[in-house]
Structure formats: structure tokens, C-alpha cells
Amino acid sequence: MGSVSRLLADYGPAFGQALFLTWKLTVVSFVPGFLLGMVVTVLRLFPLRPLRFFLTGYVEIFRNIPSAALLIFIVFALPDLQVLIDYEPAVILTLTLVCSAFTADYLRSGINTIDDGQIEAALSLGMRPMRIISAVVLPQALRAVVQPMTSLLIALMLSTSLASQVPFPGRELTALVSKIANDSAAGMAAFAVAAAMYVATGLLIAWAGATLEKKVRILR
Amino acid sequence: MSRPLEDILFGAPSPQAQTVIRVVSVIAAAVLLLLAAGIVFRFHSAGQLDARFWEFFAWPTTWAFLGRGLLGTLASAAMAAVIALALGLVLLVGRLARPRLVRWPSIAVIEFLRGTPTLLLIYVCFLVLPSVGMKLSTYWMLTLPIGLSTAAVVAEVYRAGVLAVPRGQTDAARSLGLTEAQVFFFVVFPQALRYIVPALVAQLVIVVKDTTFGYVVTYGELMQNAKVLIANYHSLVPVYLVVAALYCLVNYAISRASKRLGRPMH
Numbered sequence: 001m002g003s004v005s006r007l008l009a010d011y012g013p014a015f016g017q018a019l020f021l022t023w024k025l026t027v028v029s030f031v032p033g034f035l036l037g038m039v040v041t042v043l044r045l046f047p048l049r050p051l052r053f054f055l056t057g058y059v060e061i062f063r064n065i066p067s068a069a070l071l072i073f074i075v076f077a078l079p080d081l082q083v084l085i086d087y088e089p090a091v092i093l094t095l096t097l098v099c100s101a102f103t104a105d106y107l108r109s110g111i112n113t114i115d116d117g118q119i120e121a122a123l124s125l126g127m128r129p130m131r132i133i134s135a136v137v138l139p140q141a142l143r144a145v146v147q148p149m150t151s152l153l154i155a156l157m158l159s160t161s162l163a164s165q166v167p168f169p170g171r172e173l174t175a176l177v178s179k180i181a182n183d184s185a186a187g188m189a190a191f192a193v194a195a196a197m198y199v200a201t202g203l204l205i206a207w208a209g210a211t212l213e214k215k216v217r218i219l220r
Numbered sequence: 221m222s223r224p225l226e227d228i229l230f231g232a233p234s235p236q237a238q239t240v241i242r243v244v245s246v247i248a249a250a251v252l253l254l255l256a257a258g259i260v261f262r263f264h265s266a267g268q269l270d271a272r273f274w275e276f277f278a279w280p281t282t283w284a285f286l287g288r289g290l291l292g293t294l295a296s297a298a299m300a301a302v303i304a305l306a307l308g309l310v311l312l313v314g315r316l317a318r319p320r321l322v323r324w325p326s327i328a329v330i331e332f333l334r335g336t337p338t339l340l341l342i343y344v345c346f347l348v349l350p351s352v353g354m355k356l357s358t359y360w361m362l363t364l365p366i367g368l369s370t371a372a373v374v375a376e377v378y379r380a381g382v383l384a385v386p387r388g389q390t391d392a393a394r395s396l397g398l399t400e401a402q403v404f405f406f407v408v409f410p411q412a413l414r415y416i417v418p419a420l421v422a423q424l425v426i427v428v429k430d431t432t433f434g435y436v437v438t439y440g441e442l443m444q445n446a447k448v449l450i451a452n453y454h455s456l457v458p459v460y461l462v463v464a465a466l467y468c469l470v471n472y473a474i475s476r477a478s479k480r481l482g483r484p485m486h
Binding site: 063067081159 | 225228230233248252262263265266331334335337338340347348351425428433436457460464475
């Protein structure tokens, strides 16, 4: 315990900043990732074969590629194609792409829980397909995916540790731990503090997700 | 469900609507082709289509080297999966145990391993453990953290399966005079496994993805071998593209297998 208090005396503010950066990276990649995933899901519903083909490929690629490989490609290979993306946007882009693919995948299974009859009923009421998507399909799909989206958000939060793999401006929790472990003998204590911060954040997200789930659950 | 929902949404369009769909499809295809052409042109203008960046892919030695990397990936992933499946069972039994002295520490271990980034655990094995006199091989520096963090997830997957087994099964087994351990290992757990095989296989994809961090500890897996190839041929884009495609293919195959396995269960 003594080593932890000494560590916090030395690196306390750094841990605060690192935790905040971890949270920030999580939010700024989850929000666009989620919205992009929703757009992909809706576009995949349209009867346009080439577009569907392309979007299926998009989802499968970004669902199956390791995030670390994607980040390294964006940061180190794209400059060879004269596409220069700074380190911070590169991390956010990586996480956003991966998040969008998983969102699209989960929303798709959320859509599959909707009974055909509802769509037929809406059509027979004279609703246009776009209106059905926005008023019947999406609200139900979104309510059905709260739980998987919570897990995805936690996974994304843990994935922000990827930022430690590039010369990121500022240090998030994992980068801070590896720096402390390199500089001093306080590695174990630093690890314990960072792990506690990650776990607490994850539990917080899980709790918020469970609360939301209870509110919006559809009883069938 | 009888028909995919999108077929009902836009089902049986009028001839007029069909024309619109066809025209928009052609436009979409044209835009996508243009995009593809733009990418190829970007490759060309950046000189990335030069033969010297690609020709070594025609050599069997290149593929042998990448193949060894892939084997390294699979060796690490397989061992991590074995650790996860076995330790996950131990954690599950602890998690379900009645005495609080067993249950609470199990919950703490699960939440800790599940809630910590695998990369952070790798750094602990790589940077911290040697400073307290524990030196692991690069294989274990990569495999152990992945196995540990996956074990916690697997324990929760197991638990979901166990909770899905109807209570009557437990009651019936108890009334037959089986001990608690027999009830769990002969009646409940085998049935729970059937529910969760797809989720377990899906977990394999995550294990394979996590082995990408092998380059952090210089363990010879696919990503690390890719780095070596790049150092030899100065060919970043092609090598990373090929390696990314390999990862996608392996993981796509695993996800497909999990869907296949999942089907007869429901």
C-alpha cells in the first residue's frame, strides 16, 4: 500500500489525466462509430445490390480485422499512399471503424427480432419504407441492442489502450503504466491503480447499461 | 422468420419503382467503382504498384515465412483458448459456489481480468514481471495475458449457459441422489455448453485478434513476421494489406463456423 501512496504522490495528476484521456477517447470514438453503424444498417436495408455487397464487405472486414493491425496500417502504411493522418485522429478512426462494424452487426440482429407482421401491418397502413424504418424498425432494434452495445462500449473503452502503440500526444492509462514501468520500479503499483480505474469505468458503464436496459426492454 | 425484413419492406415494387431501383443501383455501382479506381490510382501515383513492392510475394520463401507467422499466431491462440476454457471453468465453479469466501474472490478475479485491457496485462508480463525476477518466454508473455483475460470472459459465458439450463434438470438430478458436483458436471454443465458453443467460438476470434500484440514482445506471430518482411523489403502497404487479409480470412472462417455450429442448437 505504501508504494501505491508514493506512486500517487508522484504520478497522481498524471493518472487523473490518463483516466480522462481514456474516457475522452472512448466517447469520441463510440459516438461517431455508433452513428456510422446505424447509417450502415439502414443503407443495407435498401434494395440496392451493389451497395449491400459493399456494406457487407465493410462490416465483415472491420469486424474481423484486429484493431492493432488496422491502427498500424493507418499510421504506418497510409503515409506511403500519401495519406497522412495524425496519431490522435488515427486512433479515433480505428476505433470508430471497428465500433461501427460491430454496431451494424448488433443492430442487424436487433432488427431480426422484429416480427414480419409488423412491417406488413405498417405497409398496409400506407406507411412508406423510410417511415417504417424510422418509426417501427429502428426504435425496436435500438431497444433490443442495449445489452450488446453496453458490452461493445466496454470493449471499446479497453481498446483505447491501443493508443499506447503510437506516439500519441498525451498518455492514456496503458501508456502511462508502460512509461512508469520503464522509468521506475513502481510498475506493479502503477498497474494496480490503472487496472482499478479501468475496472471501475467498466462497472460504471455496465451499471448504466443495465439501468437503461431495464427502462427500455421490450417484453414479448 | 420467413423472409428477410428488407424484402418485405421493399417487396414487390411496382414496375416504376423497379426502374428507379435499377437506376440507383447502377449509380451506386458506378460510384463504388470510381472509388475503387481512385484507390488504385492513389496506389499508382504513390508508386506502390511498383513491382519491387510486390514481387517477393511470388517467392515461396515469403509465404513460408508468413505461414510460420500464422502458425505462431495459431499456436499462441490455441494455448490461450485452452487456458481460457479450463481456467474459465474454475472461475465459474468459484463464482457459483455458495460460501462467500470462495464466491467473492472469484467475482473479484473475474471482474479484474475482464475489466483490464489485455494489452495492459501483456505490458505487466513484459515490463513489470522481469523487474521482480520473473522472466517469461515471449510466447508466454503473449499467451498468458490473453488466456487470463479470456478466461474471465469465458467464465461469464459459461455462467450465462448454466443459468439457461432449466431448473427442473437440477431438481431431477438431485432427487436421483447425485451429489452437487455430479449434478453440475454430468447434468448442468454439458447442457450449458450446448447453448454457448457459438459464443465460445466467437471468443476465439477475439483471441486470434489479441495475438496481434505479439509484436510488442517480439513473439513470432503473423504481425511480428510482417514487420520483419517490411524491414527486409521496405514494402509497408502491400505487406500490411496481405496480412490484414489473412487475419480477416481466418477470423471470418471462425465466425462462419460459429454460425454453422449455432444453427442446430436452436
